Amino acid sequence: MAIKLSTAEERRPLVIAAAITAFARTGYRGTTVADVAAEARISSAYVFKLFPSKEQLFVGALDACYDRVVESLGHGVEHATNPTPDGILDSMGGAYAELIADRDLLMLQVHAQSAVEVPEIGAALRRGYRRVTEFASTRSGATDAAVQRFIAFGQLCHLVATLGIDDSSEAWAATLAAGIRHPDFTAAAPGSAAGSSTGGNAA
């Protein structure tokens, strides 16, 4: 494949996108560079020309993941209908829920968490959560407790999606998944569907 030649600088982000998909599927250790290469429709030898190591490739994918998460939170701020701190946080939650509906960005974060012991990956993960937390805090103006709860319910959201219990009929699963939107939402309104998706209705 790759009939048309492109420059390395053009190709790199495409490989990152392929890496996100591949690593999201089977994690850092469970995914081979050949898997990523196949997803990107290039040879694995060329992946190593574009990235120095599997580790750096994963870090690149994770950084790109958080770029998109922060961007998504920004959209949440812009489309907030209720301009109070909690309203903004809620809108951010809605935007985030929409972003991770395809599960790749979500699973990548879960898998990254399981690879923290790799120093570069641990650092990238802390960098990502730092960006998200600071962005949520400064752009919403909410209290630390509200921001903490925002992240806590984000983590719950990751758990529910990982377990695949979004639409289970079992009672325990329904308890955990309550208010967390199904992936098959109507893609229309970014801000409106937010509701209580990531923790509005606690207390």
Added chain:
Amino acid sequence: MAIKLSTAEERRPLVIAAAITAFARTGYRGTTVADVAAEARISSAYVFKLFPSKEQLFVGALDACYDRVVESLGHGVEHATNPTPDGILDSMGGAYAELIADRDLLMLQVHAQSAVEVPEIGAALRRGYRRVTEFASTRSGATDAAVQRFIAFGQLCHLVATLGIDDSSEAWAATLAAGIRHPDFTAAAPGSAAGSSTGGNAA
């Protein structure tokens, strides 16, 4: 090692304990059966006599992990000073925070989450969360929303420990870790130290 002969039935739980430690360190794919064997001070060949496969060994470790989690929640119920649903949930949170102070049981769950795509592991993980959720719900009598928040803050607790930001001085880290106890707590009172460790002070 293993100078003294023991029966396979006696040895198996020891190997499970070693597996918890080893898998907690580097995850399902990052840990070799030889690592577990070394931790248990036996040969890897014998590990395969005691367990049919690496996968089943991991599942055994995960099941044992949730045995201990549920047992710990039970202690929380028994030592609750405030017998209201929220008081019991809070005491469960304290007991859980104490249990996972050594991080092995916590990291095993994180790593299990990253191995959900292995069918048997995914099933074991769902089984575990089912047990925990149902136990917390029925034994506390709390509302579904309170139970959901309990689990959400448990997940936040996992994140904080995974990132190793328990006692970071950075502001974003302090926001996430607020109220989550340091590992170096005073081991005396199981129930009393609970406080707001896993989500008492939200709202």
Added chain:
DNA sequence: ACCATGAGTGAGTGTACAGTCACTCATATG
């Protein structure tokens, strides 16, 4: 004393994977 049982191991086997290297060939420019 003898043997049956089962605990425990050393030395493999086959395979999969990260990373390398020598190479091909498409394009651009003089």
Added chain:
DNA sequence: CATATGAGTGACTGTACACTCACTCATGGT
């Protein structure tokens, strides 16, 4: 045309790992 540049690959290497097998030997029963 000639040749330089860089995109892209096939074939390889060395190593690590899940799992197997043939074996040793300690113990308890008769």
